[in-house]
Amino acid sequence: MTERPLLSLDEHLCFAVYACARETMRLYRSFLEPHGLTFPQYMVLVALYELGACTVKALGERLYLDSGTLTPLLKRMQESGLVDRRRDADDERKMCVSLTEKGRALREELGAVPDCVKDQIHDLRDEEIVELRAGVRSLLERIHRANESLSVE
Numbered sequence: 636m637t638e639r640p641l642l643s644l645d646e647h648l649c650f651a652v653y654a655c656a657r658e659t660m661r662l663y664r665s666f667l668e669p670h671g672l673t674f675p676q677y678m679v680l681v682a683l684y685e686l687g688a689c690t691v692k693a694l695g696e697r698l699y700l701d702s703g704t705l706t707p708l709l710k711r712m713q714e715s716g717l718v719d720r721r722r723d724a725d726d727e728r729k730m731c732v733s734l735t736e737k738g739r740a741l742r743e744e745l746g747a748v749p750d751c752v753k754d755q756i757h758d759l760r761d762e763e764i765v766e767l768r769a770g771v772r773s774l775l776e777r778i779h780r781a782n783e784s785l786s787v788e
Contacts, residue, residue, distance in 0.1 A: 652774070662755060666748045670741060671715065675700075675708055677745065680717065680734070684742055688733035690723065699779065717741070 644650050660674040667677050682697050683689070695705045709732055712718045717738040723729035753759055 652771075659752075662752055663748065666751045670744065672741075676712055676717070677748070679705075679708060679712060680738060680741060680745065683718065683732070683734050683738070688731060691720070691730040691732055694732055699775070712738075 663674050663677065667674060672680070678698055679694070682694055686693065686697060691702060691705060691709065694700075695702055698705070700708075709718060709720055713720050716735055718732050719735050720730055720732050723731050753764070
């Protein structure tokens with residue numbers, strides 16, 4: 636077997652995705668900080684606006700986050716009055732999460748955030764956003780399937 640040379644940083648797809656995600660979160664930060672939100676908290680709110688009240692497990696699946704990451708995040712959001720966490724009345728093993736009035740009230744203000752971010756990325760056309768989102772979503776699903784197949788024993 637011949638040894639393959641190590642790819643350069645710019646040749647690694649993982650680096651491009653990682654750096655893009657970090658820069659995206661950094662850009663969002665300036666629009667989220669006035670609301671006292673971090674990027675992960677914003678994603679939780681967006682998911683809850685979409686899903687409504689749900690189990691922590693369902694929220695984690697939607698956000699591709701494990702409970703070890705999501706639980707402390709939700710605890711901080713509960714402390715700041717954005718979400719409520721309660722045990723499921725029918726199955727106490729399940730934790731349910733829902734938006735509080737304060738969390739719901741942010742929805743309209745946060746609706747402007749994607750356009751504010753887009754305005755900062757000069758010459759980004761709507762068609763490009765659709766293409767990029769579809770490509771990244773496809774990659775995400777493929778990587779998720781690969782990770783699931785690796786974790787099955």
